[in-house]
Amino acid sequence: MDAPTIAIYGANGHTGRLVAAELLARGARVLLAGRNGAALDALAAELDASARDGAGAVPADGPARVRTRAVSLDDRDGLRGLAEESAVVVHCAGPFADTAVPVAEAAVAGRCHYLDHAVEPHPVKRLFDTMGAAAERAGIVMVPQLSFYGGVADLLAAAVTEGMTGVDRLTVGYSVTGWRMTPAAVRTAELLIGEIDRVTFADGAQRVGPVEIRNTVFPFPPPVGPRTMIAPFPSGEVVTIPRHVPARTVESQLTASTFEEQQVFTSQDATPEERARTEFTVAVQATAPEGGGRNGHVRGRDIWWVGALASAEAAVRLARGEGPSKAGVLGTAEAFPAVPFLRRLEQLGAFTLHL
Structure with a gap:
């Protein structure tokens, strides 16, 4: 065959x-x-x-x-x-x-x-x-x-919340270092940064409209530890996760330090070997309405691969x-x-x- x-x-x-x-x-x-x-x-x-x-x-x-x-x-x-x-x-x-x-x-x-x-x-x-x-x-x-952004978090959210009958808040935290964007990724980032109307999911409903961007802290597991985050980070799992997780609020966040690295927006000509040096942790924290909750994470290298x-x-x-x-x-x-x-x-x- x-x-x-x-x-x-x-x-x-x-x-x-x-x-x-x-x-x-x-x-x-x-x-x-x-x-x-x-x-x-x-x-x-x-x-x-x-x-x-x-x-x-x-x-x-x-x-x-x-x-x-x-x-x-x-x-x-x-x-x-x-x-x-x-x-x-x-x-x-x-x-x-x-x-x-x-x-x-x-x-x-x-x-x-x-x-x-x-x-x-x-x-x-x-x-x-x-x-x-x-x-x-x-x-x-x-x-x-x-893909890395979206797909991995969607799977992780399902795994973490399996068997939970209710989730008050589900937060996806991305810690990414050494990100070297391709030309298409730079164009995408420019579109997202300039976006006025954003997709969000809060209080059990999906909305599209202006959102206040804020800094918050996400408790990554060691060795990353608590990090200052950009919230919300505009990634598509805010659309997919509520389809299968009984959450009232879903939000993605990205380490603020990711965009502070000089090479992020100037690396369109980076070699494949240079792009492979990205290090990441993707973590999910799900809190239950009555308190407590669950968490899980993945840790690895090379978000592109x-x-x-x-x-x-x-x-x-x-x-x-x-x-x-x-x-x-x-x-x-x-x-x-x-x-x-x-x-x-x-x-x-x-x-x-x-x-």
Whole structure:
């Protein structure tokens, strides 16, 4: 039986390259897609050579495991054709406020599962608000923000609150050091920093509107310890977590020191090795209405690779028919059992998990 084909839109970006390598390591065939055909062809030659030399690679005279497709976001027919040839499309080309809808619509039209690496809450909310019924009719699963920001926290929140009948407040704390943004990430950050109307979830309701940005303190476990945080941090899990956690308030926060590091906004030309030096802790604290509560965290290195690893693992499961029993737009923890998925990522070296 032939290995499934998984398309990667935005494949020649940093995240797309990492996703492609992870998929090839799992035996998938990849279809590299994006606007720059020459860059895609160069990447394909590099990846195909590595795949043929690696363990379990197809013979030299076997079918190609890496193909390319140059297609722009305004080419609806081209995007649909991409989806029709694929079992899953992994969307890696941000900012997703601009790019999510065309690729997601093509996935529905082509009856192809869809994953993306969005961090921004608005495009995540838009997929849930507008694409759910269409995805159900097409019989596909769509999981936005299955990446480091968003996806990991969504899984961790489900794992921490498993069995809790009520949660007064769930807080996600991100401690990130050494973050080196890609050009697309810088554009996304600029959009988020300048955003007036933000998505929030408080007192049991989702709202969109102006929000006062404040500093607070989050109690990370040692060795990080309590840190000053930017709150709220605009990440998409504020949309997904309330779908499966009975929380009155959900908020994400990011260490204030993250954006104080000089290289964050000036590292567009950083090497892959430099980008891999990020260190992180993602922690979830869930307080119960009657007092007390639970917490858990993951700790690791290289947020880019962890996000790519998570989406590659999910894409292969969907392509093999090992996804959720229901179709539609789902959060990461709705699509995959939280603790087993986190344990699998831990086994693959993404982080250490503490529950």
